[in-house]
Amino acid sequence: MTEKRVYIETMGCQMNVLDSGLVLGQLCALGYRPTDDYRTADLVVLNTCSVRQHAEDKVYSRLGELGQVKRQRPSMILGVIGCMAERDHAGIRERARHVDFLCGPGSLNEVPELLEEVVEARDQGRREVIVALEHDHSRRLPAGRRTLAHDSIEELDLSRFPPDGGSALQSYLRVQRGCDKFCSFCVVPFTRGPERSRPPGHIVEEARRLVGMGAKEITLLGQTVNSYSYEEHGRQVAFAELLQRVHEVPGIERLRFVTSYPGDFTDDILYAMRDLPRVCEYLHLPAQSGSNGVLQRMKRQYTAEGYVELIERARSIVPRLALAGDFIVGFSGETDEEHAETLALIEKIRYKGLFIFKYSERPGTVAERRLPDNVPEEVKQRRHGDVTRLQHAISLAHHRAMIGGEVEVLVEGYSKAAIKAQQAEQCRGEEVSWRRSDQLVGRTRGDDIVVFAGDASLIGGLTTVRITAATALTLHGEAVVPIVPQS
Ligand code: SF4
Secondary structure, three states, X not given: OOOEEEEEEEOOOHHHHHHHXXXXXXXXXXOEEEOOOOOOXXXXXXXXXXXXXXXXXXXXXXXXXXXXXXXXXXXOEEEEEEHHHHHOHHHHHHHOOOOOEEXXXXXXXXXXXXXXXXXXXXXXXXXXXXXXXXXXXXXXXXXXXXXXHHHHHHHHHHOOOOHHHOOOOEEEEEOEEOOOOOOOOOOHHHHOOOOEEOOHHHHHHHHHXXXXXXXXXXXXXXXXXXXXXXXXXXXXXXXHHHHHHHXXXXXXXXXXXXXXXXXXXXXXXXXHHHHOOOEOXXXXXXXXXXXXXXXXXXXXXXXXXXXXXXXXXXXXXXXXXXXXXXXXXXXXOOOHHHHHHHHHHHHHHOOOEEEEEEOOOOOOOHHHHHOOOXXXXXXHHHHHXXXXXXXXXXXXXXXXXXXXXXXXXXXXXXXXXXXXXXHHHHHOOOOOOOOOOOEEEEEOOOOOXXXXXXXXXXXXXXXXXXXXXXXXXXXXXXXXXXXXXXX
16 A cells, blocks of 8 residues: 655644644655655645734735645645635635645544545535534534534644654644733634633643653743643642643653743742743743833733833843743824834833734734734734844844853754755765864753754764854854764
8 A cells, every 4th residue: 555645744833833743743644755856746734823814815825826736636635724725714614625634623533534524425425524623513514423523622732643753853732732921913712712721731742752752851841831831639739830740750851831821820930930040031022012002902901011110120130041032013092102112012021032923914813803903914023124134233242242151052953054964965965074163052941942052962962062153043052062073
């Protein structure tokens, strides 16, 4: 029997990266093998994002390209999974009739059955889209199946295994699903459902398995990870306790968590970060705006002053804390003054890095129903530029201050430049040999990218790098450990 090939394309956040890995694991268990070539794949899966209109437009354009491939190879199965499948299933059915199945993020455990149903329908000459959504009951399932969805989706995380026996040096581990915050601009509560924390025992068990598969760094994932709370034997396990339990898993060398919600952030988490040596001094804490007026319209449950106080407390408790954040520019009604307050906040906090977005109105959100998207595109563009330039200068200053110092780096592999050089050598038909001067890449505990000269034997481990140069995005340096001479 010929081996079936699956191609998965992932858009959006870390949650989607994790989901794609889990779906791939399921498919590998069915006998599929991953491929990088969608043109020859038997099964193509797009894992989609709905956070911005641009992300959804990209999916439709990709579906158009895949439609052409499918016309030439009608046997190919095409699935759309993730947030857009949940939010815009009617639109996809209408505009991309060549899609075979749709599956929302809360139903991904059902992908093998969906595939089975696609094949069954084809065998019977029926042309229909098979659908599994948390908020859609049009697909008839055996009695009781739908009510078990949340238990079965838990099984999806627990059943993970590395496809092709590979290992994942840096792995994501989900600790909660969904979100209850309903920020007025955000579609996540509608696509990923209400907040549900996973049992701590399951999370610890999964961490052990990840270490067994080669993980050295684990990132705990949640939409508002710090609001994790699980009732166990009549008492609540909060996020600080969960961090401690995962930290005890032997073999973990680094532990991180994203994304935190400023409104729920308690000091016990800061003390855990200070006292647990393998928890990295890194916080991703989206402010979204520096203006209280905008925060109120966004329905964020904190003020700019409260946010600054939290950061000051965090910096006083956790030495060398690296801070990252998210900002949305051009939200409904944002004035020049409110934009200036955002710039002032960024200047005050001095993040190590930022994710900056232009506001994009999303169907079904509170903002779409009640607040006009009335900041002109060119103003959004200009404000995006303002924030980007300011942050660029701050990131550069942070990185320049690190020149001459030493940092701990988890070595991920060869740098992009080294890989390109190797590919060029291969194209020229030359024998490829990694020289000791080849550049490696890794990350610091504060999530800075470091490109450095080092021996290939360092890949997959922690090493010390002396920083010799810096740009706003990257640190450059050399491994402090001696380089093993090549024979
Ligand atoms: S906290 Fe707000 S922005 Fe974050 S996922 Fe929840 S609703 Fe969306």
